[in-house]
Amino acid sequence: MNPRVEVVAVDCLMLRLFDEIAEANMPWMLAASERLRAVFGEHLIDLVPSYTTLMVHYDLTELNPGQARELIAEALIDLTPNARTGGQCHVLPVWYDLSVGPELSLLSQRSGLSVQEVIRRHSGREYQVFALGFAPGFAFMGLVEEVLAAPRLNTPRKKVAAGSVGIAERQTAAYPVVSPGGWNLIGRTPAKLFDREREGYSLMQPGDTVRFEAVSHAEFIRLGGDDTPLEALA
Amino acid sequence: MSRLTIEASTPLCLLQDAGRFGVRHLGVTQGGAADWRSMAWANWLLGNDLDLPVIEITLGGFAVVAQDDCLLALAGADLGAQIDGEALAPWRSFKLRKGQKLQLTQPLLGARAYLAAPGGFIAPEVLGSRATVVREELGGLDGFGLPLAKGASLSYQGETLLVRELPAAHRPDLRLDAPLDLVLGAQIGQFSGQSLFDAFNRAWTLDSRADRMGIRLLGTALQYQGKPMISEGIPLGAVQVPPDGQPIVLLNDRQTIGGYPRLGALTPLALARLAQCLPGAKIRLRPVVQEVAHREHVEYLKRF
Numbered sequence: 001m002n003p004r005v006e007v008v009a010v011d012c013l014m015l016r017l018f019d020e021i022a023e024a025n026m027p028w029m030l031a032a033s034e035r036l037r038a039v040f041g042e043h044l045i046d047l048v049p050s051y052t053t054l055m056v057h058y059d060l061t062e063l064n065p066g067q068a069r070e071l072i073a074e075a076l077i078d079l080t081p082n083a084r085t086g087g088q089c090h091v092l093p094v095w096y097d098l099s100v101g102p103e104l105s106l107l108s109q110r111s112g113l114s115v116q117e118v119i120r121r122h123s124g125r126e127y128q129v130f131a132l133g134f135a136p137g138f139a140f141m142g143l144v145e146e147v148l149a150a151p152r153l154n155t156p157r158k159k160v161a162a163g164s165v166g167i168a169e170r171q172t173a174a175y176p177v178v179s180p181g182g183w184n185l186i187g188r189t190p191a192k193l194f195d196r197e198r199e200g201y202s203l204m205q206p207g208d209t210v211r212f213e214a215v216s217h218a219e220f221i222r223l224g225g226d227d228t229p230l231e232a233l234a
Numbered sequence: 235m236s237r238l239t240i241e242a243s244t245p246l247c248l249l250q251d252a253g254r255f256g257v258r259h260l261g262v263t264q265g266g267a268a269d270w271r272s273m274a275w276a277n278w279l280l281g282n283d284l285d286l287p288v289i290e291i292t293l294g295g296f297a298v299v300a301q302d303d304c305l306l307a308l309a310g311a312d313l314g315a316q317i318d319g320e321a322l323a324p325w326r327s328f329k330l331r332k333g334q335k336l337q338l339t340q341p342l343l344g345a346r347a348y349l350a351a352p353g354g355f356i357a358p359e360v361l362g363s364r365a366t367v368v369r370e371e372l373g374g375l376d377g378f379g380l381p382l383a384k385g386a387s388l389s390y391q392g393e394t395l396l397v398r399e400l401p402a403a404h405r406p407d408l409r410l411d412a413p414l415d416l417v418l419g420a421q422i423g424q425f426s427g428q429s430l431f432d433a434f435n436r437a438w439t440l441d442s443r444a445d446r447m448g449i450r451l452l453g454t455a456l457q458y459q460g461k462p463m464i465s466e467g468i469p470l471g472a473v474q475v476p477p478d479g480q481p482i483v484l485l486n487d488r489q490t491i492g493g494y495p496r497l498g499a500l501t502p503l504a505l506a507r508l509a510q511c512l513p514g515a516k517i518r519l520r521p522v523v524q525e526v527a528h529r530e531h532v533e534y535l536k537r538f
Binding site: 007009052061131194201 | 418499
């Protein structure tokens with residue numbers, strides 16, 4: 001870890017902790033997040049974690065840039081990695097099927113693995129939630145096995161169904177709501193990923209872990225899933 | 235409770251407040267009035283807290299009819315406002331009697347007008363704010379992110395008796411063409427020397443590809459020479475440079491994280507001015523350090 005503080009805006013500083021994406025970053029990122037929330041207290045407006053950085057947006061009527069830097073330095077004193085005290089582990093049921101995950105065949109071809117094996121490998125790992133972004137509740141998770149990695153589609157789809165599970169490079173994610181998107185789709189989850197009525201709103205929070213569990217079509221429907229084929233959305 | 239009925243509206247007429255905070259780590263954008271300064275003055279004219287929900291009217295096409303005697307305030311762009319056909323200049327509060335119609339027609343000066351009501355317009359709080367973000371289906375009159383629509387009813391509960399006008403000395407000058415201040419960011423040293431010269435010495439034209447997520451600037455392409463970036467948090471006003479070299483100023487409804495290098499971020503006062511510029515307008519950028527920008531901003535807030 002090599003922490004640096006960078007200027008971002010009149011009322012924002014970036015704490016950069018790492019230079020590469022890695023699962024091993026997360027305990028440090030979580031620890032730093034907790035400390036920052038504590039030292040800034042009510043002067044913190046927003047804390048935006050991403051893979052290697054934490055953007056601190058503070059109340060500029062209460063703190064000047066120098067004071068904000070001092071608080072960040074204070075948060076880093078004797079920082080020790082957080083052994084995931086805050087992170088929850090979620091199990092997301094997924095109906096892996098070509099009608100809702102057309103790139104299953106592409107990933108199978110690219111990897112030389114059978115579709116069944118692609119599913120087994122995607123669901124056989126526990127993933128870290130690195131960051132949320134793109135849309136409310138959209139969690140960037142990783143890392144998927146190298147053999148399943150695939151670049152984003154050349155032309156993003158105009159409409160991706162809510163719950164769609166996809167892969168881009170070595171990351172995986174599920175779309176909380178219908179939106180445009182360029183990820184390789186492999187299945188669909190019935191889980192409600194963002195809910196304004198739920199405490200905390202988003203099912204997944206930065207630092208959580210996620211495991212995907214393959215379920216049958218019947219189970220997917222029983223859990224409230226919508227099996228409208230992807231092409232019917234276009 | 236006082237009511238107004240919307241007689242005309244467009245997808246660019248939105249209920250806004252200061253924005254949604256404390257939820258950006260969940261991928262929820264900030265939203266809020268694009269010209270925060272005019273929103274604040276509109277509220278100030280009624281003695282409101284400065285961040286209460288107002289109507290943001292971009293480019294005009296909006297009309298309301300009073301169902302009760304009302305006292306409202308208008309600030310920001312001159313969108314050719316009229317009460318029953320009679321011209322109404324912005325930066326003042328005014329009476330709208332039962333049955334009278336307030337209409338905002340077309341941009342005469344600036345782009346966004348803000349209409350405020352005593353105590354703020356009533357709407358459900360969603361994730362801590364009433365700000366309408368259409369893409370996220372959050373905020374607005376019904377809470378689900380819809381723009382204001384013809385036939386809908388606006389209501390408020392407060393009461394203000396005094397008609398006020400903003401003193402000329404405090405009135406933002408929407409004709410001002412001074413450069414927009416930009417707080418230099420961390421990647422500034424990784425643009426080519428020529429690009430740094432171009433960024434701050436040439437005029438930029440506002441593209442018509444502009445919305446509440448961002449405004450594209452057209453001009454000499456800028457060259458970033460650093461390494462590709464890993465996505466990170468993006469502040470309000472960030473000036474990011476995608477591979478085509480044409481900068482994009484990111485506004486209230488931007489995505490929360492992104493991976494393009496940035497020159498830095500416009501100051502809040504620069505953003506308030508930018509929000510009043512129409513496509514085709516020419517702007518210039520001026521570098522400023524964070525401490526100076528901070529002092530100027532805090533100084534400005536003392537006016538309210």
